Amino acid sequence: MPTARSALASRRTWIAAATATVGWLALSAPAQAQAPTPQPAVQAVASFSILGDLVKQVGGDRVAVQVLVGPGADAHVFQPRPAQARQVAQAHIVFANGLGFEGWMDRLLRNTKFKGPRVVASEGVDAIAHEDGDEHDHEHEKEHAHGHDHPKAAQAPAHAGHDHDHGPNDPHAWQSVKAVQTYVNNIERGLCRVDAAGCDGYRRNASAYREKLQALDQDIRAAWAGVPPAQRKVITSHDAFGYYARDYGVEFLAPQGVSTESEASAKGVAQLARQIKAQNIQALFVENIADPRLIEQLGREAGVKPAGALFSDSLSDAKGPAATYLDLMRHNTQALVRAVRGS
Template identity: 65%
Template structure:
């Protein structure tokens, strides 16, 4: 019996050699044939950032999806299983996901946990652009909404790229390139936001929102935000605080009144009735929108919010 080898089958040998040559010559094709890195992000905004940096090498699952509120999120057993199977988990930090440590323990997670806000100095109520709230939180509570400042998100992107490089060293060049490209878009966004606000006198830059989610935006772009709720939607606005806010709106003739996509609109509607200020619409603070709505990504969210805010304070 004659044994067939590659040397006795020139056509087969040629095919094998061609396949190896293509794999060696095209690292991208080779990478696409490998399984993607399994990543979990805590909420939709962070998930978008991880996807921008990870590209096709990373499969991202989001725990708190578009339109949902991470402040009051309760993980399910299926989500704990998802976390347990992940190679890398990303959270915001700064107290935003009070449930995260419990979830990691329940899932028995032993992999990399990257806190995207690491290195960012947290704001507290008194430091966040002079935007008092009327909820039950003390001034010692950190504001977790650091992504509302575009320069802060550049820090997020750096932390994400570093975490992915640690999880997948062979893809590090790709992650760093993606991060650099995305940061260029963020710099352009930051410039555009500053230009829109620069055309508005500082004394007019006053906005009412549902909860205290825009402190970093206030600090970065020189806008004064006031809110009936604190930094978490889990807090309750007091009747006394709401009455104080109503008086302030009337006194300062504030024109911009917004509800947030994750908030109950009834409180803002009540404030609108008592002040005679018609709510100007919806902002996206802690969550992206679905693809069919105007804020399906971080970049579109920030542009949409800024356009809505600047139009409202001008009385348009």
């Protein structure tokens, strides 16, 4: 008759054997197949980083977005690389700002033989006519005619073969939150056109994002509410904030026109420096896409130190303060209000 000790030992031996068997069966059984990660239904190309973010907000996981002019880069002087041309050729849909912002886009689409839909995100916005043409060019020609040297634009000079004529309108409509509501509507319609199966999702995403835009607009108005209109004067590198100025009652002055490729005349810089002194303007900003030397020169002549950087035509990288459109507008507003208040 087995003793209690021998019975306990026998039970331990059985448990160990059973555990080993279960482990062996687990190792020898075929691994359960994992569900494949769903692939995006739409391959989209957006011309520049701000527009790319808007397409991502509406498209969600169903849309893979390739951005041609990435964070920190300047669309005014952009030249597509062969790899980017291939992205366009393989895309289901292309999104552009319009209003003459991407002077290189028509040629790129022709060269890549792109046949899909092209969505102009700014279609339907209340565009601002700019005065960057005849008056500026006339001043520029006078300086050359007299042999004067004058400060160059904040970016590289115009190159042969570039197409950077912005036409009669200011292209920087994304600086208006109200205008971006129209952008979102156009993006939603474009995605529904190429992906009917995902249209309900695009509509939900667009609706949710429009609510965020409405809240953003209210926050910006609240931030400026306590600043007297006479105090709302800002100097920036180029004339990229006309829509923000119109919506929120801020006066922006710039030595360059709407393109970073335009040149600031020596006379224009001197006049602006005198205006800064006369009106005691303290809010002087460089832009994230611009060479800071022109603004630094202006600051020295006017005796004003630059207050920091604004994000005009581009987002920051993912770790920066303007990684999304909403972040960009909040960052710029906070920086502007602090500067005009002198805080």
